[in-house]
Amino acid sequence: MASGSPMSLRRWASVGACALAVFEASPAWAQSTRDAASAEALFKLGRDALDTGNFEEACVRLHESYRLDPAGGTLLNIGVCEEGRGHLAAAWEAFSEALAHLPHDDKRRARAEERIAVLDRRLARLTIVLAPTAPAGTRVVRDAIALESPSLGIALPVDPGVHHVRVVANGHDERTVDVTLAEGEQRHVTVEPGPPSPLRPTDALPAKRDAETTSGFVRTFPAAAWIAGGALVVAGATFGGLTYASGRRVEDQCNASGTCSPAGLDAVDDARRWGALSTAAFVTAGVAVTAGLVVRFLVHPNQPKQTE
Numbered sequence: 001m002a003s004g005s006p007m008s009l010r011r012w013a014s015v016g017a018c019a020l021a022v023f024e025a026s027p028a029w030a031q032s033t034r035d036a037a038s039a040e041a042l043f044k045l046g047r048d049a050l051d052t053g054n055f056e057e058a059c060v061r062l063h064e065s066y067r068l069d070p071a072g073g074t075l076l077n078i079g080v081c082e083e084g085r086g087h088l089a090a091a092w093e094a095f096s097e098a099l100a101h102l103p104h105d106d107k108r109r110a111r112a113e114e115r116i117a118v119l120d121r122r123l124a125r126l127t128i129v130l131a132p133t134a135p136a137g138t139r140v141v142r143d144a145i146a147l148e149s150p151s152l153g154i155a156l157p158v159d160p161g162v163h164h165v166r167v168v169a170n171g172h173d174e175r176t177v178d179v180t181l182a183e184g185e186q187r188h189v190t191v192e193p194g195p196p197s198p199l200r201p202t203d204a205l206p207a208k209r210d211a212e213t214t215s216g217f218v219r220t221f222p223a224a225a226w227i228a229g230g231a232l233v234v235a236g237a238t239f240g241g242l243t244y245a246s247g248r249r250v251e252d253q254c255n256a257s258g259t260c261s262p263a264g265l266d267a268v269d270d271a272r273r274w275g276a277l278s279t280a281a282f283v284t285a286g287v288a289v290t291a292g293l294v295v296r297f298l299v300h301p302n303q304p305k306q307t308e
Helices: 036-051 055-068 072-084 088-101 108-122 201-253 262-298
Strands: 124-130 139-142 145-147 155-158 161-168 175-181 186-191
Touching: 036 055, 036 072, 055 072, 072 088, 072 108, 088 108, 088 155, 124 139, 124 161, 124 175, 161 186, 175 186, 201 262
Parallel strands: 124 186
Antiparallel strands: 124 155, 139 145, 139 161, 161 175
């Protein structure tokens, strides 16, 4: 693409803020575009905002332009707008990322290195260390950013100003430590969660309800099972009596060779049916009585501990 075309503006744009020289994009920055036309329009709006000192609007436009079509000139100008609105860490990161991609003979490297050096002196450094007494699993969150173990004990670059460090651990009150840092200041803070959380009455309610439920079950189930078992024994005996009566009818209506009258055949069917029901009733009664005995003598509800 010719250098005078509209698309080249974003890659050969001069920066009017912070007395920066022209930041040009080299062919090394060329990437497959997703929406180059929209990115170019947003870049122009971001540059206009930079020229008027409106860093907030400039950053919004430039970040979106870079998302739609990553380009070196855009990334370098993002560093300018972030520095302008006081986000020194974000500016340092943008210039550093741009510098990492610039060829060694690119003339913009000197300016980018200069801004990085200036920002490096202005950045605050905060080292957060977890106290040895902190329980296992303690979590540290700095300004809504969770810090894992590799980030602790290291001087990390942060913006000057107030930073909120939250320390959270199960069974402990949450503790928040506010740290205010000036430009270029280095601070080392040791943090730990708050004191153990007192047991609230509501914390014991689920366990209490569980114990009461188990105790009530142990008291009522055996009796209910034995009553049901007794009823089934009665039913089994009744069905057994009907089976016996049907058997007597079979003897009367059938001869020794096994030939039965129609009434005898009905009696055979009745005997089989009542016999099956009697057996099922006695078996179920045995299961119910056994279950009641197991619960009564082997299952014990949780009892609260008594102090002597």
